[in-house]
Amino acid sequence: EALTATATIKGDTPGPIYDRHIFTQFAEHLGTGIYGGLWVGKNSKIPNTRGFRNDVVQALRDLSVPTIRWPGGCFADEYHWREGIGPQAKRKVKINTHWGGVTEPNTVGTHEFMDLLDQVGAEAYISGNVGDGTPTEMAEWVEYMTSPSGTLAEERAKNGHKAPWKVPYFGIGNELWGCGGNMRAEYAADETRRFATFVKVPYGEKITKIASGANSEDYNWTEVMMQQATKAVGGLSLHYYTVPKGFEKRSVSVGFDETLWAETMSRTWKMEELLTKHGAIMDKYDPEKRVFLAVDEWGTWYEEDAGTHRGFLRQQNTLRDALVAGINLNIFAKHADRVRMTAIAQMIDVLQAMILTDGAKMVKTPTYYVFQMYKPYMDATVLPIDLKSPWYGKDQWVVPAVSASAVKDKAGQVHVGLTNADPNRPVTVTVSLTGVAGTAVSGKVITANAMDALNSFAQPSTVVPTAFTGARLDGGTLTVTLPAKSVVMLDLK
Ligand code: AHR
Numbered sequence: 001e002a003l004t005a006t007a008t009i010k011g012d013t014p015g016p017i018y019d020r021h022i023f024t025q026f027a028e029h030l031g032t033g034i035y036g037g038l039w040v041g042k043n044s045k046i047p048n049t050r051g052f053r054n055d056v057v058q059a060l061r062d063l064s065v066p067t068i069r070w071p072g073g074c075f076a077d078e079y080h081w082r083e084g085i086g087p088q089a090k091r092k093v094k095i096n097t098h099w100g101g102v103t104e105p106n107t108v109g110t111h112e113f114m115d116l117l118d119q120v121g122a123e124a125y126i127s128g129n130v131g132d133g134t135p136t137e138m139a140e141w142v143e144y145m146t147s148p149s150g151t152l153a154e155e156r157a158k159n160g161h162k163a164p165w166k167v168p169y170f171g172i173g174n175e176l177w178g179c180g181g182n183m184r185a186e187y188a189a190d191e192t193r194r195f196a197t198f199v200k201v202p203y204g205e206k207i208t209k210i211a212s213g214a215n216s217e218d219y220n221w222t223e224v225m226m227q228q229a230t231k232a233v234g235g236l237s238l239h240y241y242t243v244p245k246g247f248e249k250r251s252v253s254v255g256f257d258e259t260l261w262a263e264t265m266s267r268t269w270k271m272e273e274l275l276t277k278h279g280a281i282m283d284k285y286d287p288e289k290r291v292f293l294a295v296d297e298w299g300t301w302y303e304e305d306a307g308t309h310r311g312f313l314r315q316q317n318t319l320r321d322a323l324v325a326g327i328n329l330n331i332f333a334k335h336a337d338r339v340r341m342t343a344i345a346q347m348i349d350v351l352q353a354m355i356l357t358d359g360a361k362m363v364k365t366p367t368y369y370v371f372q373m374y375k376p377y378m379d380a381t382v383l384p385i386d387l388k389s390p391w392y393g394k395d396q397w398v399v400p401a402v403s404a405s406a407v408k409d410k411a412g413q414v415h416v417g418l419t420n421a422d423p424n425r426p427v428t429v430t431v432s433l434t435g436v437a438g439t440a441v442s443g444k445v446i447t448a449n450a451m452d453a454l455n456s457f458a459q460p461s462t463v464v465p466t467a468f469t470g471a472r473l474d475g476g477t478l479t480v481t482l483p484a485k486s487v488v489m490l491d492l493k
Helices: 054-063 074-078 110-120 135-146 151-158 185-197 219-228 258-285 319-334 366-373
Strands: 003-010 024-026 067-070 123-127 169-172 208-215 235-242 292-300 339-345 355-358 361-364 380-383 385-388 391-394 397-400 402-408 414-420 427-434 441-446 471-474 477-482 486-492
Touching: 003 402, 024 292, 054 110, 054 355, 054 361, 054 366, 067 110, 067 169, 067 339, 110 123, 110 135, 135 151, 135 185, 169 185, 185 208, 185 219, 208 219, 208 292, 219 235, 219 258, 235 258, 235 339, 258 292, 258 319, 258 391, 258 397, 292 319, 319 339, 319 366, 319 402, 319 414, 319 441, 319 486, 366 441, 366 486, 385 402, 402 427, 414 427, 414 477, 441 471, 471 486, 477 486
Parallel strands: 003 427, 024 067, 024 339, 067 123, 123 169, 169 208, 208 235, 235 292, 292 339
Antiparallel strands: 003 385, 355 361, 380 402, 391 397, 402 414, 414 486, 427 477, 441 486, 471 477
């Protein structure tokens, strides 16, 4: 027996743009996120272009990844850009103190990263080093990347790239409350002002600086930053991970029970509360919403896969992760006036990854396919949606069964994203459409028999989008039956 929900989509009162930068990806020097997962070197047997593996680059191109955040994360506040330029063989080999204590060869540095962006067709979001760096080092890195003239530009040309690069986004440190220096909010605000002062680009160029924001519910951080530092920046970040059982214990990534499924959904819905409350603080200081909220780390964080290094944060990705992705992408729509960038953590082989690799093998995860389904959302206009959903719960974990969002793309086509978190029961949603043209509906669905269904190297197509036939459009009413544990994307024509 299907549960029932009702919704209204208001096409005649369009909302903000669903900024394509909400689909930003995060790539840190962590585990095989860079080395192995993206970079295999020019002499590898794995087919590559100037060192970056072709299979992974193609998969990212297919997703139209708009922006990549690099080199960290925690890694960024210990990163010294000069160690990553010049002849690769001569670069300093360091210890990656955050992530496994392994050696960091600096083989992928600024030039290689910019080449990766070209290959993928993405823009740069560089995180600068506030933690153990200096304003001079930061300023010189930005000048090295963006200036057409001067000694640093000549050095860049000598290293193989005459033309300056564009750096549209630049992070003033990362997690300054933690691995970025364990600062108090007041001190971090001052450091943000100081470092940001010296980040400059040539006349006519634009760089949007993003301040290191709060961890989860640290509302005081947002308050202090907004009050004291945001004149210096265009964005303020927020990090929130879905961590069932908490960071100490953590959930397995496969083979979990329904209670853990429900806990994961509930901890994901926390994003709604966080965006509402951080957003309200930002509204106080910036009612015009000049400063955007960049949720530049989000996603699931589980126990590492058996046999892998704890510091590599390598985890499997299942249908549960697909739901987490869909729910978050729907929540971002509701807050798109303030949330104009987000970055899922992380792109390859780390945490809630798009892609998993093992040597020459590669597989696209359920999360990848959700991102693929939501591609029409990039720069589309959000249509307000009112939703009344039944509850789904197991033990103490209770959430709305359904989450939903809607957009109208530039061609005028309306897309409706829906999730059903109930793993046992379908939900029939009756949607009244006002101001939405359309006479036909088609769609895609991601679901599977098991809550922890996944795509393996041997069976890569277990959790993939398939044609969805559970929707009917009848005049101004759309009726959709969402299968249990599913993500659905509808296209109205
Ligand atoms: O994504 C992994 C780590 O999580 C990042 O390096 C850090 O910013 C956060 O704590």
